[in-house]
Amino acid sequence: MKHSVNRPPTPDAAEDQGKEPTLQEIINIKLIESGEKERLMELLRERLIDCGWKDEMKALCRAHVKKKGRTNVTVDDLVHLITPKGRASVPDSVKAELLQRIRTFLMSAAL
Amino acid sequence: MSGPNEDKNTQLSSHFFGDLLDSIIVDVASECHRIAKLGLDRNLEEEEEEMRLSVQARARVADPSNSSETNTKYVVDIFGQTHPSIATEIFECMNCGRSIAAGRFAPHLEKCMGKGRKARLK
Numbered sequence: 001m002k003h004s005v006n007r008p009p010t011p012d013a014a015e016d017q018g019k020e021p022t023l024q025e026i027i028n029i030k031l032i033e034s035g036e037k038e039r040l041m042e043l044l045r046e047r048l049i050d051c052g053w054k055d056e057m058k059a060l061c062r063a064h065v066k067k068k069g070r071t072n073v074t075v076d077d078l079v080h081l082i083t084p085k086g087r088a089s090v091p092d093s094v095k096a097e098l099l100q101r102i103r104t105f106l107m108s109a110a111l
Numbered sequence: 112m113s114g115p116n117e118d119k120n121t122q123l124s125s126h127f128f129g130d131l132l133d134s135i136i137v138d139v140a141s142e143c144h145r146i147a148k149l150g151l152d153r154n155l156e157e158e159e160e161e162m163r164l165s166v167q168a169r170a171r172v173a174d175p176s177n178s179s180e181t182n183t184k185y186v187v188d189i190f191g192q193t194h195p196s197i198a199t200e201i202f203e204c205m206n207c208g209r210s211i212a213a214g215r216f217a218p219h220l221e222k223c224m225g226k227g228r229k230a231r232l233k
Contacts, residue, residue, distance in 0.1 A: 027123065037131075044131050045138075054139060061143035066155060070147045078140035086136045087129075095128065102124040 030109050040101060047094040056089065057082045164191050 021029075031037040048054050061078050068077070146152050168187050187193055197214035204211050206223045 023119075024123065024126065027127075031127070040127075041131050041134060045135055048135065057136070057139045058143055061140065061147075062152065062155065065143070065147040065152075066158070070150065070155075073144060073147055075137075075141055075144045078144055079137055082140060083133075083136055086139075087132060090132065098128050098131070099124045102127050103120055106120050106123055 027106065027109065031105065034109075036105055040098065043101070044094070044098055047097065048090070051091050051094060053086070053089060053091070053094075057086055060085065 028037075031040075060082050064078065064081055065073050147155075150156060164187070171187070198212065200213040201210050202213065203209070204216070204219060204223060206220070209219075209223075211219050
């Protein structure tokens with residue numbers, strides 16, 4: 001008998017896709033489909049501009065560009081540059097407001 | 112009100128907040144990158160030019176071979192221009208109508224307006 005007869009059956013393509021989406025993925029889809037994700041993003045963007053956070057980040061980028069020279073800078077460089085400071089310097093009030101909105105959405109979308 | 116659901120909610124909220132923030136961070140980085148590459152940040156270019164000129168000027172001042180005479184004649188001002196020590200712009204004297212060099216105007220005017228009488232009015 002050929003060894004090939006004993007090999008495991010080819011996984012069913014449909015079955016493979018049947019991997020359960022995580023709760024996170026489900027909620028993400030709901031956020032996007034309802035348009036809430038977009039609204040939240042605009043809200044956060046606005047708050048971050050108002051409190052000067054965006055200006056701070058832009059200043060960091062400009063300083064880096066000045067140091068390294070315009071031609072040598074990549075988007076990746078800048079992202080890595082401002083991510084730690086960016087995450088740490090969001091004002092508490094802004095964070096709280098967004099978290100509250102998200103939590104409200106989660107509860108209303110309760111499964 | 113605490114419980115496993117509450118914690119999960121908190122965790123999820125934080126996750127999505129982080130998600131939103133990361134997206135915004137990438138947007139800001141992308142914007143700054145674009146501005147840098149397109150040279151839209153005029154201040155940056157002006158600053159680079161100023162730096163260059165100030166380094167030059169500093170070198171010139173520090174150079175011991177420059178005598179103070181040469182310095183006053185050929186020193187560079189903050190706009191990078193040099194001026195001859197005697198202003199050379201020419202214009203017409205409003206009194207006598209002659210063409211006079213700006214740097215010579217004051218002594219000319221002294222004589223010009225004093226013509227007709229040697230003694231000056233006090």
